[in-house]
Amino acid sequence: MADMCMLMENRFGNSVPIFGLINSDSIGNISFPALQTAPAVSSSFPFIFQECDKEELRCLIPYAIDQDPYFRLTRDVVPRLNFPKYV
Numbered sequence: 001m002a003d004m005c006m007l008m009e010n011r012f013g014n015s016v017p018i019f020g021l022i023n024s025d026s027i028g029n030i031s032f033p034a035l036q037t038a039p040a041v042s043s044s045f046p047f048i049f050q051e052c053d054k055e056e057l058r059c060l061i062p063y064a065i066d067q068d069p070y071f072r073l074t075r076d077v078v079p080r081l082n083f084p085k086y087v
Helices: 004-020 025-042 066-080
Strands: none
Touching: 004 025, 004 066, 025 066
16 A cells, blocks of 8 residues: 555656646546556565565566556656666
């Protein structure tokens, strides 16, 4: 949940041109990109990765082509949040 909040906080300005969001959109529209992409951050799964080195840990993300904009955006944002960038 904390990862999702961090992603939301750091992404609204970046999400506007990609998803066409405006200030009068509902909170659901604004928060949905963070909800979709939180699994891309390995610290979203502390119960799975508790014994791993957090600095180098990455996630394998299976997704469909319709989710591509979400994960491209996240790939560019995660380094600013001190998470490893995935490829």
